[in-house]
Amino acid sequence: MSKQELAVLGQDDANGCCPGLLTTPLGEEQAVKLAKVFKALGDPVRLRLLSMIASRESGEICVCDLTPAFDLSQPTISHHLKLLRQAGLIDCERRGTWVYYWLLPEMTDKLASLLTRPGQPAEAAS
Amino acid sequence: MSKQELAVLGQDDANGCCPGLLTTPLGEEQAVKLAKVFKALGDPVRLRLLSMIASRESGEICVCDLTPAFDLSQPTISHHLKLLRQAGLIDCERRGTWVYYWLLPEMTDKLASLLTRPGQPAEAAS
DNA sequence: CCTCTATGTTGACGAACTTCGAAGCAAGAT
DNA sequence: ATCTTGCTTCGAAGTTCGTCAACATAGAGG
Numbered sequence: 001m002s003k004q005e006l007a008v009l010g011q012d013d014a015n016g017c018c019p020g021l022l023t024t025p026l027g028e029e030q031a032v033k034l035a036k037v038f039k040a041l042g043d044p045v046r047l048r049l050l051s052m053i054a055s056r057e058s059g060e061i062c063v064c065d066l067t068p069a070f071d072l073s074q075p076t077i078s079h080h081l082k083l084l085r086q087a088g089l090i091d092c093e094r095r096g097t098w099v100y101y102w103l104l105p106e107m108t109d110k111l112a113s114l115l116t117r118p119g120q121p122a123e124a125a126s
Numbered sequence: 127m128s129k130q131e132l133a134v135l136g137q138d139d140a141n142g143c144c145p146g147l148l149t150t151p152l153g154e155e156q157a158v159k160l161a162k163v164f165k166a167l168g169d170p171v172r173l174r175l176l177s178m179i180a181s182r183e184s185g186e187i188c189v190c191d192l193t194p195a196f197d198l199s200q201p202t203i204s205h206h207l208k209l210l211r212q213a214g215l216i217d218c219e220r221r222g223t224w225v226y227y228w229l230l231p232e233m234t235d236k237l238a239s240l241l242t243r244p245g246q247p248a249e250a251a252s
Numbered sequence: 253c254c255t256c257t258a259t260g261t262t263g264a265c266g267a268a269c270t271t272c273g274a275a276g277c278a279a280g281a282t
Numbered sequence: 283a284t285c286t287t288g289c290t291t292c293g294a295a296g297t298t299c300g301t302c303a304a305c306a307t308a309g310a311g312g
């Protein structure tokens with residue numbers, strides 16, 4: 001359940017991953033990979049899901065705690081979680097009856113640094 | 127041409143804008159606003175456009191320099207530029223015959239800080 | 253005025269996305 | 283074994299998106 005087919009921004013990229021986005025024109029291939037991640041973030045439901053998952057003290061959260069926060073069917077939530085997982089933003093594991101999700105901080109860190117300008121040593125939001 | 131209808135993440139938000147995304151569950155309204163920006167980034171063509179605009183020494187670039195970099199019709203490029211503009215990521219101005227675009231760093235800074243974890247003082251990508 | 257070049261806008265069409273209900277699967281309880 | 287609960291997958295409906303051709307607009311230069 002954990003293995004995903006999408007490597008998106010793999011650490012094994014040719015030119016040391018990503019030259020910066022705001023400093024060097026992005027290549028087409030990298031643009032395609034990056035776009036998939038941003039697209040995954042481009043939906044209010046998925047943003048809230050990610051936020052709920054990431055902001056848990058314990059580091060993980062059960063699907064059964066996510067679903068009731070939305071006016072959506074369970075299949076729909078499951079679908080959105082799948083997209084976040086395929087984007088490399090989260091991962092999950094089944095433990096007995098329940099499935100737990102957690103954040104993969106490498107990806108959000110990567111995005112943050114890509115969006116950070118050379119001069120601007122971005123600090124966490126207020 | 128410069129005025130846009132979308133305030134997205136306005137500085138005049140109620141609770142000081144955005145509580146962090148990775149530290150506090152995102153409210154529905156904020157999620158909707160944020161999603162529009164990420165959705166604008168969720169396309170390879172728009173990512174490359176933004177990258178080309180942002181990485182210009184002069185700080186601005188003419189549409190006539192953007193269009194030939196893509197295998198797309200000029201109206202399509204124009205359409206993507208419009209979406210980036212409505213997302214608050216870029217702005218433009220007509221000077222004589224040509225139209226120039228430039229980055230609005232406030233938005234990318236905002237996104238970077240939203241994706242930055244409390245402990246992690248993100249630095250610009252390599 | 254008219255023409256030419258550079259961009260933006262409109263309308264249309266196929267592809268992709270969001271959502272749901274129904275069905276499937278996995279694990280615990282009876 | 284069977285039932286129940288939690289979650290995912292499947293198939294279909296409605297909506298949104300990316301793209302282009304055609305048309306519209308703005309300014310430069312006759």
